[in-house]
Amino acid sequence: MNPTKIDPSLNSHVESTHISGLHGTVEHTHDEAGNSMFGFIVFLLSESVIFLSFFAGYIVYKTTALDWLPKGFTGLETHEPAINTVVLVSSSFVIYIAERFLHVKNLWxxxxxxxxTMAMGSYFLYGQAVEWRNLPFGFTDGVFGGTFYLLTGFHGLHVMTGVLLQTIMLGRSFIPGNYDKGEFGVAATSLFWHFVDVIWIILFILIYIWQ
Amino acid sequence: MTNLSVETITQIEQPLPGAPDNWKRFFSFSTDHKVIGIQYLVTSFFFFLIGGIFAMIIRGELITPEADLLDRAVYNAMFTMHGTVMLFLWTFPSLVGLSNYLVPLMIGAKDMAFPRLNAAAFWMVPVFGVILMASFFVPGGPSQSGWWAYPPVSLQNPTGNLINGQMLWLLAVAISGVSSIMGAVNFVTTIVRMRSPGMTWFRMPVFVWTVLAAQIIQLFGLPALTAGAVMLLLDLTVGTSFFDPAKGGDPILFQHFFWFYSHPAVYVIILPIFGIFSEIFPVYARKPLFGYKVVAISSLIITGLSGIVWVHHMFASGTPGWMRMVFMATTMLISVPTGIKVFAWVATVWGGKLRLNTPMLFALGGLVMFVFAGITGIMLASVPIDIHVNNTYFVVGHFHYVIYGAVVMGMYAALYHWFPKMTGRMYSEGLGKLHFALTFLGTNLNFFPMHPLGLQGMPRRVASYDPEFAFWNVVASLGAFLLGMSTLPFILNMIGSWVQGEKAPQNPWRAIGLEWLVSSPPTVENFEELPIVISEPYGYGKSEPLVANPDALEVSHESN
Structure with missing residues (x-):
């Protein structure tokens, strides 16, 4: 029973490749990089809802909390975070240039x-760490302390993930023939970086500008 | 062309799903969507039985007015675990399993878009199942705050241990969320990008439409619950004050996060059941689905509306009047696309040549009970009634008619309908009908009495109650035990038929659909050659063929 069942499937690939060559109709199902990119975009859209939820929570707390800022704290310093913001946002353009270079096969x-880009991302993380160290309140100091560290921390985690992905992609660029099957990894990392940037812009407006 | 030989070799190594000596693949990290589908179904059914035991313990306590069977803390743990297990470990994974099995076959794909992601998502289910069950063995026992986990109740940690029932509960829900998001990304990508040639949007079976609609809800809804769960976990373990009113937090905000996902989650559960009804009625009524396009589109309308109804769970949570009015209106609005579907099914069945076998009986029974649940749902959507019966057994009765009456009945219908396809064997019709009779009777005995109880004012989640409520509670408890018994003929039927049932032909129901054009069970690759679809689904009573290449889908028919 079983051998007779397996036999036909041996021929199957001859059949299906033959047909796809004839009509050219089934390539889209083999477009794995395209699937991955589509799936990754769907994932990022979903991920953005977590940030939106935190943002919504922040707005609710900011507008309704009785004791918003911790006692003795007057407001966040915006000068250093603004420089940080400029660095992170401009890194989005830098990573785009990198992508264009790869596109014309200029590896170096x-x-x-x-x-x-990685350096700018790391600078941002460093700046964030310095700011955290100098703040007079902690994670458990009221809803302001909670939401501040939650938002900046969750975003920082994403920046860190982005830098990590960039490190992997940089390492893989030294593998010969790495881009023969397309540039999905680089494109996805780059898209992720833009996503992290856009989130930061909203976060900066909500936390630092709207005080 | 060059890698042809390599692929052929891997084909020999992968055994065909039909082979009986092949059960070990269900315990492996298989990437075949059909194996994963069955893994999901069997795992979730196991947890369905566990959740059912919890339910029977609850009903055992409630058979007398006094709290005499269980400690009250244990009772709280029982209803918490019952709700959590039934939702996160039975309904979600079982429907994901069914969708996993059917969607690639129905759209003419060889597998899901991301087979390894698919397997990883499945193997998280037993992991978080074990984590949840482990909460019985930590100090203080399992979470007692109900499946909503509302703070400040859920923030109480009397034993002071870091590893406590509530913490494990949150961990399990978080892993469940990751698994569901992985699944949702996979389903949406598969349905959008992996359809076979000619399978246009309006040639997709309604089941595929409903899975798409349900998984989109997972994508936009689940992250909100994740956000709320993360904040609750931080409150519980680190000591932040997001939801703790004593420290300036806002417990109502958690309710918003929770219901922003958990109401749409009801549609994640019910939409695939709508899909199952839409698949099953045409087959056994031998008529095309009435209003196919409208039924398909109304799934997406439900998805859209499901995002703006959640506050109806919070009418009694200090919600301002204007907000109550808005959400009363949106909640009633969502019954319009749902009602359209009900009318379409009735019109499909109407005047048809009905074949009342087990799947059809379960589908019809499920439809009747869904209509009943819909009527009480409209009642609950109305603020004055909801304020009156809020947190009473009326609500419990309503959602059990949805979840048992419609979802479990629909799930049983699907399991019987596709059993020959999945296993290559026919089930026993006699045992199936016995199962239906016991389930239908048990469901109504168990859940109907909850409506009069709720209207009389019996609160939910209590271990003891006034003696005047005793009569209906005894009836409900007897119904619950009958429901417990009703699973026995089902288990006997499934295992017995799988092992020694009559061999199933390719298409035992003379159904129209891509999955019925290949052998039972299908080969690892589903289709040798991708089907070229040339007509709309549900062409019952018409003579146009579904695909242009029916004989090329498989090569091996003559050998069977």
Whole structure:
């Protein structure tokens, strides 16, 4: 019973590849990079709802809480975070340039600008850490302390993930023939980086500008 | 062309699903969507039985007015675990399992878009199931705050242990969320990008439409629950004050996060059941589905509306009047696309040549009970009635008619209907009909009495009650035990038929659909050659073929 069942499936691939060659109708099902990119975009859309929920929570607390700021604290310093913001937002353009270099097969140009993006991301994380160290309130100091560290921390986690992904992509750029099957990894990392940037812009407006 | 030989070799190594000596693959990290589908179904049914035991313990306590069977803390743990298990470990995973099995077959794909992601998502289910069950063995026992986990109740941690029942509960729900998001990304990508040639949007079976609609809800809703759960977990473990009113937090905000997902979650559960009804009625009435396009589109309308109804769970949570009015209106509005579907099913069945076998009986029974649940749902949507019966057994009766009456009945209908396809064997019709009779009787005996009880004012989640409520409670408890018994003929039927049932042909129901054009069970790759679809689904009573290449889908028919 079983051998006779397996036999036909041996021929199956000859059949299906033959047909796909004839009509050219089934390539879209083999477009795995396209599927991955589509799936990744769907995932990012879903991920953005977590941030939207935190933002909504922040707005509710800010507008309704009786004791908003911790005692003795007058407001957040915006100068350093603004510099941080400029660095992070401009890194989105840098990573785009890196992507263009890869597109025209200029690997060293890609690596240089990719590394610059990583440096800017790391600078942002460093700036965030310095700011955290100098704040007079902690995670458990009221809803302001809670939401502040929750939002900046959750975003910082995403920046860290982004830098980590960039490190992996940089390492993989040294593998010969890495881009023969397309540039999905780089494109997805880059998209993720833009996503992290957009989230930061909303976060900066909500937390630092709207005080 | 060059890698042809490599792929052929891997094909030999992967055994065909039909082979009987092949049960071990169900315990492996298989990436075949059909194996994963059955893994989901069997795992979730196991948890259905566990959740059912919890339910029978609850009903055992409630058979007398006094709290005499259980400690009250244990009783609280029982209803919390019952709700959590039934939702996160039975209804969600079982429907994901069915969708996993059917969607690629129905759209003419060889597998899901991301087979490994699919397997990883499944294996998280037993992991968080074990984490949840482990909460019985930690100090203080399992969570007692109900499946809503409302703070400040859920923030109480009398034993002071970091690892407590509530913390494990949150961890389990979080892992369940990750698994569901992975599944949702996979389903949406598969349905949008993996359809076979000619399978246009309006040639997709309604089941695929409903799975798409349900999984979109997972994508936009679940992250809100994740956000709320993370904040609750931080409150519980780190000591932040998001939801703790004593520290300036806002417990109502948690309710918003929770219901923003958990009301749409009801549609995640019921939409695939609508899909099952839409698949089953045409087959056994031998008529095309009435208003196919309208039924398909109304699924997406439900998805859209489901995002703006959640506050109807919070009419009694200090919600301002204007907000109550708005959400009363949106909640009643969502019954319009749902009602359209009900009319379409009735019109499909109307005047048809009905074949009342087990799947059809379950589908019809499910439809009747869904209509009943819909009527009480409209009642509850109205603020004055909801304020009156809020947190009473009327609410419990309403949602059990949805979840048992419609969802479990629909799920049983699907399991019988596709059993020959999944296993290659026919089930026993006699045992199936016995199962239907016991389930239908048990469901109504169990859940109907909750409506008069609620109207008389019996609150939910109590271990003891006034003696005047005793009569209906005894009836409900007897119904619950009958429901427990009703699973026995089902288990006997499924296992017995799988092992030694009559061999099933390719299409035992003379149904129209891609999955019925291949052997039972289908081969690992589903289709040798991708089907080229040339007509709309449900062409019953018409002579146009579904695909242009029916003989090329498989090569091996003559050998069977």
């Amino acid at each position: 140009g890609f690596r240089a600008f990719w590394l610059l």
